[in-house]
Amino acid sequence: MPAASESLAGLLRDCEARLTESKRSVDDALELVRRASALAQQAPASGEAPALHALLDSHRDELVGLVLSALEQGGKTRETRSDYLNSLIYREEENQYRVGRRQVGLTDSEKRVLDLLWQAMPQPVARRTIHQALYAEGEQATIGTIDVFVSNLRQKLKLASGGRDFIQSVRGQGWALKSDYCRTRSANGDANAEPGRQRA
Template identity: 80%
Template sequence: MPAGSDSLARLLRDCEARLIESRRSVDDALDLVRRAGELAQEASGPDAAPGIEAMLDSHREELVGMVLSALESGTKTRDTRAEYFNSLVYREDENQYRVGRRQVGLTESEKHVLDLLWQAMPQPVSRRNIHQALYAGSEQATIGTIDVFVSNLRQKLKLASGGRDFIQSVRGQGWALKPEYCRNRPAQGDSAVEAGRQRA
């Protein structure tokens, strides 16, 4: 068997094993939910002990945690999932940035700055280059305005991700996005900036 076929066979076997394990985890979670549902029905009956419903309600977070734990067993660790869902991604079809599933609300100028950082990643973009891109050489704003845009952008990304700092300052060179915190990076030659301009 060719080496490529052997590698594909191993990959498919691994996928099969993971799917089987996931199915077991889902079955366990469904069983847990069904048992909790039966208890809830008993609690709502005419002869139910009034404390059962209160007990279920007081353990709601624990029940949800147990279900999520069952679903997570045999798949990615919780830390890995958190890393994935707190990553910055550019959705070209929507022309917007998200942190996980959360859309990042940006002004037009903030989005233009993020476009520039995204396209240049992992290289830094200077304050002057950002100013020229935003104002095309005009004097509509002082160059210090760029610091305000970057600061606001940094805070919005932190808020959307629960505190993650996506933008690093590079002394004497400007700012850069941290590529380890980003997903679905554009391929060389693709441009989020151009995509944004075409939709404008």
């Protein structure tokens, strides 16, 4: 099996395990709440309400803790999945950018702009710096063209991620990628915690 397929299979197995664990915790907490609710409804008819209320009150912290723990685990799983699917990823082996596993279709100029932002991350890159990198001296291109490239790049990344804005405008300095939303995936499938150190 190719390395990429093994990496995907491992990710899916990890997701399945996390979801199963979260489901079990939620099911246990839900069953506990249902049983407590059923007892509370039966208590008035049987005359055991005071004793039951005292029992439930004595275990209130435990009950609340179990429910919150289950909800927290389920929430973390959803957040982890959402964060991965909407992260901007630079794949070293392909020299390519993706949002999650979706390839982002970029023009050559947009790709070069993104390369510059990625290399400088989290520091901003000035408009003139991008212009000089894209155009040799004497080439006819207004500096305002860079604004168009950045705008198109921003919109494509937003579209691929469902609305996440990866590019931050820094007043008087240019543009910067938001490093919290970015990661590097090396040839062996490992994610790099400091994507700005990787040269695209």
